[in-house]
Amino acid sequence: MCGMESKVVLTPIGNFDIPVEAEAISPDVFAGKSLNEIRELTVLQGPQKHKLSEFFEVSGEAGETSVETTIVIEGDVDRVKLIGYKMSGGKIVINGNAGMHVGDEMSGGEILVRGDAGSWTGMDMKGGTIVIEGNAKDHIGCTYRGKWRGMSGGMIHIKGDAGNNVGGGITGGSIVIDGNVGAFCGIKQNGGLTVVRGDAKRAVGAEMSAGTIVVEGHIEWFTPGFEFVDEVDGLEINGMSFEGAFLKFRGDYAEKSNPKGELYVSKEKNPEL
């Protein structure tokens, strides 16, 4: 990284009654552009094309390259989709709630959401970091509907709770949920690491064939296709350490005859297993 970091501030002012698709809000797109050029960027509201400036007040200055560019959004943008789409570097800070598809297919850089995030955060991401300080909805780090191979690298950290289908189809990278998750966490997982610090509902690791899932809380309904392997005391995975006794399972045998998926579940929180 070289040069000065420059900051562009976006303040929501528009009417977001119909969700706005703003792939343009990305350090890669902003880099090297003047404020006026940034204001002229196209966003979609329904089928209609609009200028970015119709929805945001734009101030500050963009850097020469994406890594030198930080975008700060001052306010809630929960009806704005695709912020940080395909970004390869730089930083986006959202001082509020984010909408759906934040950081889809991003390959580098950093996104920080101070509030909650919508569904599909980090879909098919390849690298970089997404941190959500609040809660997140469904399909966090999950691949698109119908697809079986998704996120391949990078890191998503949700400090609150997340909904259903966390980490669906991931092949690499890691997802950490500090709170609880809904159903189908790690469905079709084929690599990478999914960590749930809280509780999970059901079908954890369903159809997984490789990769690792760690659940530190309680699983309400355990997935039937997993077989007990071993009991381990403390874990060390990808530089993360987990304390206490874990039950190690392998699966999902409902998906494959020789699956490589590893599921670690807290022994203490799951006495019925």
Added chain:
Amino acid sequence: MGNIIIKNGYVFDPINNINGEVMDIFIKDGKVVEEYDEKDAKVINARGKTVMPGGVDSHSHVAGAKVNRGRIMRPEDHYQWVRAKTDIAHSGTGYTVPSVYLQGYEYATMGYTTVFEAAMPPLEARHTHEEMKATPIVDMGAYLVFGNNWFIMRYLREGDVEKAAAYVSWMLRAHKAYGIKCVNPAGVESWGWAKNVHSLDEPNIHFEITPREIIRGLAEVNELLGLPISLHLHANNLGHPGCWEITRESLKIPSDLEAQTKIEGEQDFEKREQTIYLAHAQFNAFGGTSWRDFESGAKGIVDYVNSADHVVIDNGAVPFGPATVMTGDGPAIFDLYKLVGGKWSNSDIELECGAGVLTFTYLKSNPVHSVQWAIGLELILMIKDMWKCILTTDHPNGGPFVKYPSLIAWLMSEKARNDTLETCHKWASEKSEIATIDRELDLYDVAIITRANPAKTIGIAYRKGHLGVGADGDVTIYDIDPTTLDSNNYTEIEKKFRIAEYTIKEGEVVAHNGEITSAPTGRIFYTESKVNEDIERDVLADVREWFKYYTLGFENYPVDERYLRRPTPIKVNMEG
């Protein structure tokens, strides 16, 4: 329908033996005519550009139940391949299985104006016609699937070709279909009991009829009725190592028949000579005995095709990348599914046929896929007479039709092939002859395999695939100067064939540099034939009797013209 004059272009019109001559093409009221006054027409100056008849795709899966199954099971195929709505064009999505609107626009963008759906199950005819009705711009038609039809198997088992012909005649009329498609003859019926047939003389379950008897019978029916297209065959054992042999033996079956095309009112045109048209030959030209010693079996097919005059093939090439594999050959799809996994669907169609669908990706790193890529190209480059082959990908089985330009580039450029050989698995060069072929097709050859020959093969060359007086005013102008064309610059070739400068349909510009400029409604061609009325009455009595096995009433079976857009019946065999 419009008036257009295309001036000064280099014209490639193989049916009329025109090879790059600078000519003017006059279109009036949608038809090619003799010269007329410029002031009555829109004039396009095509100086320094390539002018060809509108593209004709004689084998593509673009409408009907299994195509739609593919769309439904592949949302991931749709969300990144989109076309926005304009004032005159709908929006559309989908790469290997595009939505109906997008299909029409993408074909037009690429310079194609006629597309035939390769397999319409009779029970799904209504659905197929509804989708074709919604497909903009292109003229269409569909081949009806007969190879495992109970009535056909019954009549042919009894040796009653006349009754089989009367049944086919009625079915084509009832379902507004164009010709006879035969998929894995005898095998799909056995698939209903989780079995298949593996040789030409192996009888199937219950009907105890062999693939050889069905192919022979349907080919005889075809020529008895004098249909525009010959029997269109998807041979047995498709997709299995070593299948080239059964394919060659299948091609031999109708070698002694004479091609009969008896279209009322159309005498003097380039008629088909073949009595068998082999579909997607690549999938039926596998060599070796297992996946371990897999190799190209193209030579065996090519040697036979080069020595025979009653065969035309389309290559069904594999351009690498995503595909959706779909066919009426349910067992072939199931075998592939067991091999590679993916999302699989299978269905049985009552007394008629079946279908399977599977998601698939052809990878350059995969040895078998690399050989398949080579086979697809061998099947054109090794055939001496271009009038025996047609360029397809068996869309979307080998890959989507939008990849035709890549195939054209590989066929026109040895450098393109060599560059790909360097990046794909070494089996492509070790287990096929592709690396030793230095042939490069020219624009005339390309015009044969993408418009003239498909039109001739399906018996529609009186109006499609050429630019002679009386032809439909379907013209494509590519921004290619034949005098400076460099086959080494293959990315340019690919680019120019991907987006035609002008696509003209019945004298109207429908696409210009990738943009849809008008979206007229295309025709639906189907065949009406006459047979002996007494025989037809007997056959219909048989059909009514066995209709108790169908899940719908007989009255709801035929598809009437309301389901067709611009219905265009082709009358054949009117003496009966």
